[in-house]
Amino acid sequence: MFIILGRKLMKKFFIFLTAFACLGNFGIQAQEAENTDIEEIIVTSLKRANGIAAQDLPVSVTAINEQLIIDSESIDLSDIGRMVPNATLHPSATFASTPNFLIRGIGVSGTTRSLDPAVGIIVDGVYLGFPVGANLDMFDRESIEILRGPQGTLLGRNVTGGAVVVRTKRPTGEFGAKIDATVGDYSRRDLSFSIEGPISDTISGKIAVMSRERDGYWKDNNGGTMVPTAGAIARGYDETGFGESGTKPDVDLTIIRPMLLIEPNENLDITLIGEFLSDKSGTANSRNFVNSNSLRRTQLFGYTPPEDRYEINHNLIGGNDLEIDTFVGEFNLQMDTGILTGIASYRELTYDSSTDFDGSPITLFHFPDNHEEQEQQTFELRYAGSYSDNIDYVVGISYFDQEMFVGERRDFGVADIAGVVELSHDSIGIFAELDYSITDKTKITLGARWTEESKDVIFNAIGSCEKDFSSCSGPNSGLSVGGTFDDTTPKVAITHALNEDVNIYASFTQGFRSGTFDARARTVDSFLNSKPGPEEVTSIELGMKSTFNDGKVLLNIALFQADYDDIQKLALEECEVDIVTCPSGRIQRLINAAKATIEGIEIETRINLTDQFSIEGSLGYTDAGFDEFLGFDADGVRGYDPVTDPVAAAALKFERVPELTYNIMANYFQPLSNGAELDFRVSYSYTDDFTNDALGTKAIITDSYGLLDASVSYTFAQSGLKLTVFGKNITDEDYHDFALDNALTSLTWGGVPDTYGLRLTYSFE
DSSP: OOOOOOHHHHHHHHHHHHHHHHHHHHHHHHOSSSOOOOOOOEEOTTOOSSOEEGGGOSSOEEEEEHHHHHHTTOOBHHHHHTTSTTEEEEEOSSSTTOEEEEETTEEOOSOOTTSOOSEEEEETTEEOOSSTTOSOBOTTEEEEEEEESOOOSSSOTTOSSEEEEEEEOOOOSSOEEEEEEEEETTTEEEEEEEEEEESSSSEEEEEEEEEEEEOOSEEEOSOSEEOOOHHHHHTTOOTTOOOOOEEETOEEEEEEEEEEEEEEETTEEEEEEEEEEEEOOOOOOOEEOOOTTSOOHHHHTTEEOOSSTTEEOOSOOOEEEEEEEEEEEEEEEEOSSEEEEEEEEEEEEEEEEEEESSOSSSOSSEEEEEEEEEEEEEEEEEEEEESSSSEEEEEEEEEEEEEEEEEEEEEOSSOEEEEEEEEEEEEEEEEEEEEEESSSSEEEEEEEEEEEEEEEEEEEOTTSSOTTSTTSOSTTSSEEEEEEEEEEEEEEEEEEESSSSEEEEEEEEEEEEOOOOOTTOSSHHHHHTOOOOOEEEEEEEEEEEEEETTTTEEEEEEEEEEEEEEEEEEEEEEOOOBTTTBTTSEEEEEEEEEEEEEEEEEEEEEEEOSSSEEEEEEEEEEEEEEEEEOSOOOSSSSSOOTTHHHHHHHTOBOTTOOSEEEEEEEEEEEEOTTSOEEEEEEEEEEEOOBOSSTTOOGGGOBOOEEEEEEEEEEEOTTSSEEEEEEEESTTOOOOOSEEEEOSSOEEEEOOOOOEEEEEEEEEEO
């Protein structure tokens, strides 16, 4: 049930609005005579026959073009997220290129493969159903569009928090080539090139290749001190103290991407894209620290970690071996009243990994020799057209199918056990969206999507399989269960143009995330009790999109409120201590445990002060609070109390959701008398403090932090040659993306020190 936005939220909104209006007024007075119009951004993710200007949409969207990707030295989607309000696009703690993305407070924190992501990642029209490898590299990308809030109609399955829509740079049909080389500290060496051109009158091609290498930021020098107890020795500690050494997380990534563009006539184009990715990067850093509130087993067994925040001591260096082959085919057929589009894809993935989870020279909790496989196929057919002068529409059908095998080992030193989960999953959706222009200034949007998902799971609990998973593979190897989930999600929006430069809008949108299973349940009973049904998000949004001063100042504002129902959360139950099934005395159970209300504000602006100097930035505020949270032991007294625990749990914050995020970027370029050009760029992004677990444990809160980046570029005269010197986190801010505290150990992951590099780019046509 929706309520009027609270007084506190409205007060913050007017404070922010006043501040940005003052900033905008400064920009208006700065240079009125110069031609400094802000470039119009066309959005393609809403699947209309022709792209729509972002300023005309009743949707909160941040569109980032190729130039900004390059100028910001963005490596992956986590870098892109720092430019987007209310988006925390953090990497996973433990697995290579795996995201834990949250938008407007909604997402998944963890790496259980059976849990569908709430932030959908869609690449060249293809939804990625498996999290590993989904924190995409930004090599040769044309645009990134980040849509905030549930996208229940056009973008489909499980997109309740938002969507990250990525488009690869396509062949143009013209001859061209580009070479890009970067060197930096930590032995960074990046090299990429692309070449394209016509093959015949109707076919043109392109191939892009990239290699990225770098040492890890954390050095393992077997540091710290170790006075091993009997417990440490029993768990595999090498008494000599000479373990493996190396760096984490090092990078070793290669991408080969061939493409063909076929244009048999002026009404038809066919694009074929292949991508072959090999990622042999290292595992995450898992930095152990001494918890002063209560010593963990790492310290009780005699280990004191190094004081240097970039030094670690692991007795398993581990590594990753990720291989992904992707094939995408797309056609667009121009017809009398619109465009018929079809997209089909096949993606095959294998992933082997070993990681030292406990972050110490003791074998307390390792993930050795895990093996995972996934295959997915997708298909979408849609028609985007017009009926008369005032109706535009999109109708379509989509299909998604995936098969996954997840074999996970857990080595506790005194027990080395393994389990397997196999999942078959398919989804079909029928969608439609219509724009009806009531008048020249007012447009209404109506949309809906019907989705049906089926999931079949074969479950083998950890401890029931051979360590090479050979005894737990196939249709009769374990417990088989299944489920079917369906929903219809509507959308209604109205947009009104106050004048040529100012649009206001209101929208009502629903999205759902299907029911699921807990692939990491410890026992069969826990697995059978961990089968929650779907979540649902209902969101209303009010917004304004505007430009002022003859297109020199852009100011967009959105207020949103979401009812988040039947939230899938892990509850904790008491269990008898057993090293295999219940090592901590508690067992997790995945249930529809919670309801919540989320509200917030987003502001985005750009000011072209002169034709050489611009400032842009964004601000996001999210207030995410539980209205109800059942089944969770949260009152500080061991054991679940149905009276006190729900009250305590409802007062908890959403984990990994900062209240405030903002960024500001300044760009200045100076033409030189010899025809060359100097470009200066500086950016600052701020993230408020946030908790890292459901209990809000103070010892592992990520404190607020700000990252300052800067670069200077020199473009040579009458040449395609450009040289850039850049630095990231140049104040060497100390921060972490995720942290964990349990009876075994206290750990942090992620964060990046100050880094510097030199980039040389040469392109010609």
